[in-house]
Amino acid sequence: MNKYKENQISIPLIPLRGIYIFPNMVIHFDVGREISLNALDKAMMNDNLILLATQKDIMVEEPKFTDIYSMGTVSKIKQTLKLPNGATRVLIEGLNRAAINNIHEIDGYYLADAVEFTYNEENIEISEEEKALMRLILQDLEKYAKFNPNLGKEAIIGLEDIEDPGKFADITVSLIQLKGKDHIKILSQLDTIKRLESLKSILSKEIEMLEIEEKINLKVKEGLDKTQKEYFLREQLSVIKKELGDDEDEDEISSFESKLKKLKIPKSSKEKIQKEINRLENLPPQSPENQVIRTYLDYVFDLPWGKLTKDKLDLKKAKEVLDNDHYGLKDVKERVLEFLAVLKKTKADSAPIILLVGPPGVGKTSIARSIARATGREFTSMRLGGVRDEAEIRGHRKTYIGSMPGRIINNIISAKTSNPVFLLDEIDKLSTDFRGDPASALLEVLDPSQNDEFTDHYLEIPFDLSKVMFITTANSVSTIPDALLDRMEVIEVSSYTEVEKFHIAKDYLLREAMEKHGLNKEEFSISDSAIKKLIKDYTREAGVRNLQRILSRVIRRSIKDMYERDKDKINIGLNNLEKYADKEIYTDDIFDKEEMVGVVTGLAWTSVGGEILQVESSIMPGKGEVTLTGSLGDVMKESCYAAISYIRSNLDKFDIKDKTFYKDKDIHVHVPEGAIPKDGPSAGVTIATAIVSSLTKKKVRRDIAMTGEISLRGRVLPIGGVKEKILAAHRYNINTIILPEENKRDLEDIPESVRKKLDIHFVKYIPEVISLSLVD
Numbered sequence: 001m002n003k004y005k006e007n008q009i010s011i012p013l014i015p016l017r018g019i020y021i022f023p024n025m026v027i028h029f030d031v032g033r034e035i036s037l038n039a040l041d042k043a044m045m046n047d048n049l050i051l052l053a054t055q056k057d058i059m060v061e062e063p064k065f066t067d068i069y070s071m072g073t074v075s076k077i078k079q080t081l082k083l084p085n086g087a088t089r090v091l092i093e094g095l096n097r098a099a100i101n102n103i104h105e106i107d108g109y110y111l112a113d114a115v116e117f118t119y120n121e122e123n124i125e126i127s128e129e130e131k132a133l134m135r136l137i138l139q140d141l142e143k144y145a146k147f148n149p150n151l152g153k154e155a156i157i158g159l160e161d162i163e164d165p166g167k168f169a170d171i172t173v174s175l176i177q178l179k180g181k182d183h184i185k186i187l188s189q190l191d192t193i194k195r196l197e198s199l200k201s202i203l204s205k206e207i208e209m210l211e212i213e214e215k216i217n218l219k220v221k222e223g224l225d226k227t228q229k230e231y232f233l234r235e236q237l238s239v240i241k242k243e244l245g246d247d248e249d250e251d252e253i254s255s256f257e258s259k260l261k262k263l264k265i266p267k268s269s270k271e272k273i274q275k276e277i278n279r280l281e282n283l284p285p286q287s288p289e290n291q292v293i294r295t296y297l298d299y300v301f302d303l304p305w306g307k308l309t310k311d312k313l314d315l316k317k318a319k320e321v322l323d324n325d326h327y328g329l330k331d332v333k334e335r336v337l338e339f340l341a342v343l344k345k346t347k348a349d350s351a352p353i354i355l356l357v358g359p360p361g362v363g364k365t366s367i368a369r370s371i372a373r374a375t376g377r378e379f380t381s382m383r384l385g386g387v388r389d390e391a392e393i394r395g396h397r398k399t400y401i402g403s404m405p406g407r408i409i410n411n412i413i414s415a416k417t418s419n420p421v422f423l424l425d426e427i428d429k430l431s432t433d434f435r436g437d438p439a440s441a442l443l444e445v446l447d448p449s450q451n452d453e454f455t456d457h458y459l460e461i462p463f464d465l466s467k468v469m470f471i472t473t474a475n476s477v478s479t480i481p482d483a484l485l486d487r488m489e490v491i492e493v494s495s496y497t498e499v500e501k502f503h504i505a506k507d508y509l510l511r512e513a514m515e516k517h518g519l520n521k522e523e524f525s526i527s528d529s530a531i532k533k534l535i536k537d538y539t540r541e542a543g544v545r546n547l548q549r550i551l552s553r554v555i556r557r558s559i560k561d562m563y564e565r566d567k568d569k570i571n572i573g574l575n576n577l578e579k580y581a582d583k584e585i586y587t588d589d590i591f592d593k594e595e596m597v598g599v600v601t602g603l604a605w606t607s608v609g610g611e612i613l614q615v616e617s618s619i620m621p622g623k624g625e626v627t628l629t630g631s632l633g634d635v636m637k638e639s640c641y642a643a644i645s646y647i648r649s650n651l652d653k654f655d656i657k658d659k660t661f662y663k664d665k666d667i668h669v670h671v672p673e674g675a676i677p678k679d680g681p682s683a684g685v686t687i688a689t690a691i692v693s694s695l696t697k698k699k700v701r702r703d704i705a706m707t708g709e710i711s712l713r714g715r716v717l718p719i720g721g722v723k724e725k726i727l728a729a730h731r732y733n734i735n736t737i738i739l740p741e742e743n744k745r746d747l748e749d750i751p752e753s754v755r756k757k758l759d760i761h762f763v764k765y766i767p768e769v770i771s772l773s774l775v776d
């Protein structure tokens with residue numbers, strides 16, 4: 001019975017030496033080879049999925065397709081930690097088996113073509129034969145446990161609860177010590193009955209071997225006593241060496257002990273660490289627990305306990321750093337300098353937490369880096385987007401196989417000081433599910449009344465985070481839990497105008513990209529008009545992320561051209577821009593298009609900043625039904641019903657001839673680009689205008705954009721995000737805008753260069769909107 005569905009995949013691959021990964025296994029290992037580190041980077045840029053397959057011979061440095069076992073495991077990367085020796089420690093979770101058909105070396109990493117086997121949910125019936133085999137294996141495991149005290153009773157009881165035979169076999173493998181070939185035999189077996197049979201026969205043989213070994217062991221006890229004597233003598237030797245002050249030869253235990261002596265930490269923490277050292281001392285070197293404790297102690301001593309950098313709080317210098325790194329952002333820089341001034345005055349170690357809010361690519365991350373540079377602190381950052389598991393923040397308990405500290409502690413280890421600037425990126429994208437509530441774990445990290453005793457589950461001893469300067473970023477504050485938001489000082493970083501983007505590109509992005517690619521002014525130039533065209537016709541974003549990308553593309557292609565055509569300099573202007581930047585993306589402006597009935601341009605505020613959106617409506621014979629499509633949220637749907645009710649009760653105001661439309665016509669309202677979820681009340685006026693246009697058959701002006709909430713009485717109510725929305729309209733060359741009267745005060749925030757080009761109409765009631773936007 002085939003329990004698996006097959007999927008063709010193309011995935012980065014890491015060849016492993018001596019480690020075998022099975023589905024459902026959580027384990028960590030170190031990646032050192034360049035080609036594997038590249039594969040890891042590639043996977044982390046995409047979906048964190050990586051194929052892990054074991055090498056047949058661990059000595060091969062650059063394995064080829066034939067050097068790797070053809071069955072591997074698609075695994076999810078859960079955490080990574082850069083180690084001081086250049087390797088990276090990764091924590092992974094095995095997901096599905098995958099048969100490798102081929103591997104290619106691309107861009108410095110292995111890419112595998114493989115067939116992934118995922119569970120076919122329809123075929124999960126368990127046969128009697130499978131049940132019987134599982135029972136026999138459990139009996140064998142009990143015998144096996146007698147020879148291996150490390151295999152605890154709980155582990156076997158845990159297995160009894162697993163119903164799925166395939167999973168049962170895979171997990172059993174991780175509990176027993178198998179030879180390499182045996183691992184592969186079981187990993188390669190897709191048929192679960194055969195997999196269980198193989199496991200049973202391997203296990204029975206293993207038990208037989210262990211019984212024979214025991215007999216032999218009894219006979220060679222004498223020999224063993226000899227080794228014990230040697231061990232004892234070696235211990236004595238190390239004590240003598242220590243007495244002689246021969247520090248270089250200090251053994252591991254005493255090195256841990258002397259490190260512990262130097263730590264300035266509470267007594268209870270010292271006692272806990274000492275206890276672990278004592279346990280390590282008493283464990284035989286070959287015991288698996290030995291490695292677990294050693295890793296734990298390495299983490300403990302890698303932490304920068306009490307190690308602080310001294311703050312440089314010279315405000316003039318700080319301003320210089322901020323100005324050097326960023327164009328404009330006057331208000332933001334001012335707020336940051338105020339913040340640093342207060343820090344200097346109060347000499348408080350724990351500063352309030354800054355939250356930088358704004359659309360992507362407006363420089364939030366780079367401001368945080370500048371703050372670190374300006375204060376002379378180390379910088380470390382962690383993305384919270386998609387973090388669901390509390391353990392990612394606070395670590396797994398040491399009892400889990402392959403457990404590690406959480407990302408907060410890992411980041412502190414890599415920052416090497418306990419007062420870095422710590423950027424928590426995308427705090428609005430934290431999610432919650434059954435694995436605990438990461439937001440409340442984060443609250444403990446950020447709360448000054450608790451964070452001096454932050455206790456990671458893995459470390460089990462408190463670490464003082466109160467000297468860390470936390471900076472967080474978000475695209476919008478609406479999804480941040482109140483308890484977190486209350487603790488933060490919000491600084492808004494808004495979209496850029498075209499003029500600002502031009503200066504950023506010319507004076508910052510270009511310089512940076514040229515330096516990065518080793519080009520100087522004698523070798524490369526780009527005209528102002530070409531930069532402006534890149535801004536207008538190639539990118540229409542709130543920030544400068546795509547602009548930065550496209551400038552890098554132009555530079556890369558120029559360098560290639562220089563080599564291919566043996567040129568000393570490339571000048572880019574409007575005439576040759578397309579060759580280096582491809583064709584422009586935005587050619588048609590909305591108001592160039594024909595005016596239509598029922599199609600209205602609205603302004604929305606999404607997580608990527610302000611955006612324009614089209615609302616379409618159409619009326620057709622029917623029974624008075626209303627259909628809403630295009631991923632509309634509940635609030636937007638309610639706006640739609642409010643618009644219809646208002647129009648129904650004011651037919652004459654709009655000269656609507658069809659007095660019974662709500663009974664004998666169906667109304668369909670659609671907002672295209674359905675993949676982007678849209679919500680909020682600010683599309684009320686746009687929806688009302690579209691419906692009135694459809695009912696009166698009057699066309700809508702295309703050079704106009706609008707935003708505003710509506711009430712049942714037809715009032716136009718104020719909305720948020722005015723600046724972002726107006727800048728979005730301006731990016732699309734729409735300069736006639738309808739806004740609610742009460743938003744007049746927000747106009748102050750609009751940069752003068754944009755404001756003078758706008759024709760803004762402030763309205764109080766819907767009829768004003770209709771008469772401004774419909775053409776007779």
Ligand SMILES: Nc1ncnc2c1ncn2[C@@H]1O[C@H](COP(=O)(O)OP(=O)(O)OP(=O)(O)O)[C@@H](O)[C@H]1O
Nearest residue numbers: 325326327359360361362363364365366504508544
């Ligand atoms: N005002 C500016 N002056 C100079 N460079 C800027 C400015 N704003 C942004 N940049 C540059 O643009 C790039 C993107 O900025 P950054 O990554 O900091 O954006 P972000 O707001 O953190 O975006 P996201 O929310 O997507 O992480 C960086 O290289 C940054 O240096």
